[in-house]
Amino acid sequence: MSTNVVFPSGVRSSGAQPSVAWDEWARHGFGPLEVVVETVDRGGRLIRLAGPARCSWIDRCGRFVPVSSEWVANLTAQMMRSGQTVSSRVLLVVRDRPWCVVAVLAWGSARPLGEVLAWLGWPTAREAGEEPVSVRERLRARSNDYWLLEAAMAALGLPETGRDLPVLPGISVVVSARGAHSVLAGTVGSIVKAAERLPGRTPWECVVVDDLSETPLRLPAGLPPQVRLVRAPERVYRGGARNLGQELSSHPVTVFIDDDLQMAPNYLLEHALRHLLWPDLITVSARLEYLEPTAPAPERLPHGKRDADADAFRQLGEASVDAMYRLVRRGDIVASRPVADIGFPPDYVAYGPEDGTFVAKALSQGAFVVPVAETGLFRRGYRRTGDLVAQDAARTDVFVANLARQKRHLEAPADGGWAAAR
DSSP, X not given: OOSOOOOOTTEEEOOOOHHXXXXXXXXXXXXXXXXXXXXXXXXXXXXXXXXXXXXXXXXXXXXXXXXXXXXXXXXXXHHHHHTOEEEEEEEEEETTEEEEEEEEEXXXXXXXXXXXXXXXXXXXXXXXXXXXXXXXXXXXXXXXXXHHHHHHHHHHTOSSOOSOOOOOOOEEEEEEESSOTTTHHHHHHHHHHHHHTSOTTOOEEEEEEEOOOSSOOOOOTTOOXXXXXEEOSSOOHHHHHHHHHHHHOOSSEEEEEETTEEEOTTHHHHHHHHHHHOSSEEEEEEEEEEEOTTOOOOSSOOSSOSOTTGGGGGGXXXXXXXXXXXXXXXXEEEEEHHHHTTOOOTTOOSSXXXXXXXHHHHHHTTOEEEEEEEEEEEEEOOOOSXXXXXXXXXXXXXXXXXXXXXXXXXXXXXXXXXXXXX
């Protein structure tokens, strides 16, 4: 991720120095961080505003008191109706302790509060009427410009700081697998190697979900106890296997990865760093290199520079839904636990567009999706053994049915769970 942050018009950098921000972070114990916008309400009270799925805070008699997202939404509506603009500054604070300021990231000139909150994942457009807002409608009102995450990383000097990194939030890796007998060892082996690159004492686990392979899968010998295999009681397909793995995992960050992918050695470290700085986040890898079926996995990064499409992530809320599906196609999704708990749509048969549909739902609820160019994946070219996945996916009736399900999910209410029907 580049540290050359592009600030919105009228917003200027605070000039935060990495060493100063790092020392302040160390003073607070290297806890998970969060970006908030500080401004004042109509009564002149100091408020620190978080993302739509997060608790915001108001200063009452020198003490920050939490307020709900509904309170913030009502405040925003009132200020928008009155045409009131605000002056604000962007703060990097300790998560759930907004009085612990690690760095001032930026200063903003007077602007509408709704525009300021869009930096944190709030919809940029007013939603009128009493009808529930659909996923598609909410996407059109969302910005995915993750400049604040870049500003936070630049303020801390990550990942190029060169210092010993703190213990990261625990990481769960969920591998959805079926008929992957010839490549599972390589996939799990790459996960173990990537875990060895994490700062000491960072907890991790790997849950391999066998989607009822005709011949049950087995793990190779000699793996650490953090790796375990479970077998689904029925065919649940990729989305269902990921949901089952999420139910069985316990850490704050979840990596969902396909069974034919191998992680670069720095994969877990690079992704986890972003989730340490933002509580409602999805990260995906921007590099993918294909390997021959028998070629060993290299001890290096995948070839290729950052995708030409990577910057298009910033305009996902403005572009078509098709653009999002084109970008989120690697077979890996890394999500903070609140986002991962949304779950993948459970009704796709065979292997449908569950990745893009999940990301659309998460974006509509305030998450950001961010490409990570500093790491990537290797995909093993192979033919699954004893499996009907390829045949299922090639059937026209299955494809058409999945498109119908996709349309239903995008037109369903953005808030709440999945409206699923097999």
